[in-house]
Amino acid sequence: MSWPDRLPRRVFLAALAGVALAGCGFQPLYAPGGGAHALRGSVALDLPETRLGFETGEALEARLGMAGSGAPLTLAVVPQIAPEALELTASTMISRIRLEGSASFALRRPGEETPLLEGVVRASTAYSATASTLGTRAAERDARARLARLLAERIADRLELAAGSGALVP
DSSP: OOHHHHHHHHHHHHHHHHHHHHHTTOOOTTSTTSHHHHTTTOEEEEOOSSHHHHHHHHHHHHHHOOOOTTOSEEEEEEEEEEEEEEEEOTTSOEEEEEEEEEEEEEEEOTTOSSOSEEEEEEEEEEEEOOSOHHHHHHHHHHHHHHHHHHHHHHHHHHHHHHHHTTSOOO
16 A cells, blocks of 8 residues: 555544544643633732742743733742752762752632642752852752742643633633
8 A cells, every 4th residue: 555545544534533632622722712821911929039939930920921910810839949969979979969849839819718729749850069169059050940940830731731621710
């Protein structure tokens, strides 16, 4: 069987899959009107005033958009990081450090106690300790920023999926 003979069958199967997905209410998350756009600019952030809180908030704003005053939803996030040593050299010097991060979050309407959505996300990253103190501090700072972005991405994913399923209406 040559390629042109198989083409109509593939087109038919692709069309059939499209009809099946359309029938079940499937809508791409990033399509116009999808869940990724439903929350854009409608979520005010409540984060701790720390470097980790700032970096997490910056990544969330990049993904969800900056909310103006009177936003219909408020997202409270509490990010945390715990370092632990991974590798030791022959002279028992730490050469690799892993950062374990978690962030608990709760999405609420202003003035309401019951959250619309809440949960905890986790992520980890690592960096190398060098002979230079300055180099090690720079690597740690970069790893912490990377971890903040990972946590923010996971929170935004959860929010957008919930909005795409219709569970959240701003």
